[in-house]
Amino acid sequence: MLRGGKVKRIYELHGEGKSIRAIARMLGVSRNTIRKYLRSPEVPKPAPRPQRASKLDPYKEYILQRVGEGVDNCTVLLREIRAQGYTGGHTILREFVQPLRRRREPQATVRFETRPGEQAQVDFGLLKYKTPDGKTQRVWVFVMVLSWSRAIYVEFVRRADVATFIRCHLNAFARFGGVPRRCLYDNTKVVVLERDEHDQPVWNPRFLDFALRVGFDIRLCHPYRPQTKGRVESGIKYVKRNFWPGVRFVDLADLNQQAAQWCDTVADVRVHGTTHERPVDRLRIEREHLQPLPSPQRLEVFLREERHVGRDGYVQWENAWYGLPWPWKPGQVVQVQPRDGIVELWDGGKRLAVHARATQRGQRLTHPRQWAGLQAGDGRPSKEALAVQLPTVEVERRPLAAYEALVGAVVAG
Known part of the structure; x- marks a missing residue:
């Protein structure tokens, strides 16, 4: 009895017009076996066998626990139980986990293929993790x-x-070895700010400038239809289900190092379910069709992040503070540009300061001339504005007889 994958391949090759002799040669199966499957009104089923002890039995309790925690990806589970000593295969694990999964209703969509170098799909996802204190x-x-x-x-x-x-785009283009002709996004604010009265996108000006300078077109998927960029949606799900459940990391640098290793050793070397080829092999072909990246000088401006100068002459970036040389103004806008091991502070085309990158959260790196020209006070308090009290108005005092005489004159008149 052949396995299901080989049986499926028999029918596929027969549907492509291959002869029985050719199918037998390609699959390493006798011609009589090929005829038996093709002549059968339905796929032959093996006779039921008596149930016996499974290699998976000692690990079922652990698997049930992990599924209850939301981990139902069999590749991840297989990796974890093999680390515990499991010597069985993937199929028996998948058959055990399948009924435990929550059913997801599929949504219909149209699939289309692109040419090499034509398109990339991009998205942000948000993942949760637990800190050492349980938060x-x-x-x-x-x-x-x-x-x-x-x-x-x-x-x-x-x-x-x-x-x-x-910055993530530039890192991705560098890894792939070039730039695709267009990139597809959802309606995120970092790409499109809003839509006007004619339902036309109002682009984020900085990202539009970046796309024009690098040389790729911006395309948007239909609102509320993320399936139109299904490859990256599937990619995020793949990260969530295959990479994320087993991750243990110290900091962001450690996490990204693990992610890069996972891409190189797992994601890009698997046989993809749609193309039936390894992404790493197809990438060698696609690189020839990608556009070259512009020179680093043209891209430097996009590697900088704007920050405001504090009242003490420090600029906050990545949970650390970096000092500026005098003169500086509180609230002044400067640009932060990280490089390998250093952080540069810029004002347009003028570099203001260079610091070693902070190694601790909350670290302050002071510039030697940070307060060199700042006027120091003499220690005395500044003068305060004072109110003024006016002198008392002197009123002429008259004897009482004078007032009585005045009243008598008024009555007589």
């Missing part, structure tokens, strides 16, 4: 998927602002 926190995940090869880029970030979004 629940959230972290953003950026996912870009090349539509033809299905190669994936994953990066975790603390902020979902335009500067971070652009």
